[in-house]
Amino acid sequence: AASEISDIKSIYPDIKYITILIDNEYGDPPTSEDLQRWVSTFEIREPVLGGDRTMISGEEGSWSVKGWPTFYYINEDMIVEHTHSGYSQNLILQNIRVLTE
Numbered sequence: 001a002a003s004e005i006s007d008i009k010s011i012y013p014d015i016k017y018i019t020i021l022i023d024n025e026y027g028d029p030p031t032s033e034d035l036q037r038w039v040s041t042f043e044i045r046e047p048v049l050g051g052d053r054t055m056i057s058g059e060e061g062s063w064s065v066k067g068w069p070t071f072y073y074i075n076e077d078m079i080v081e082h083t084h085s086g087y088s089q090n091l092i093l094q095n096i097r098v099l100t101e
Contacts, residue, residue, distance in 0.1 A: 001069045001087040002042040008089065009046070012096050017046040022053060022065070029053075073099055 005017060024034040029052035039048050056065040063072070067085035073095055075081050082095055 002038065002044065005046070006043065008062055008092060011093065012100070013095060016099075019044065019046065019048045020051045020055070021048065022051050022055060063093070071095075075099065 001021065005019075009015070009017060019038070021030040021035060021038060024030045030050040032050070035048050038044065043065050055063050058064075063070075064083065065085070067073075069087055070090065071083060072080055072086045074080040080100055084091060084095070
């Protein structure tokens with residue numbers, strides 16, 4: 001997903017895309033070096049933030065993440081309009097079209 005996000009951004013340049021890394025390659029919370037490596041490796045121009053598994057603990061106030069990656073589509077009023085797990089460029093483009101029409 002990270003390697004193809006620039007393609008999606010070129011089609012919809014006005015959308016905002018934020019990446020939140022939950023784990024590094026060892027299953028630990030990402031360090032600032034991990035985040036910078038992610039930005040460099042995938043040439044991401046959007047924010048890349050670090051989190052940890054407490055964000056997806058299933059407790060009240062946590063995010064519902066059932067697989068990697070998970071996408072949240074949040075409107076300009078900061079309301080979650082849609083979510084899905086797994087990567088499909090076609091599904092992402094379809095969801096963006098629905099939300100921007």
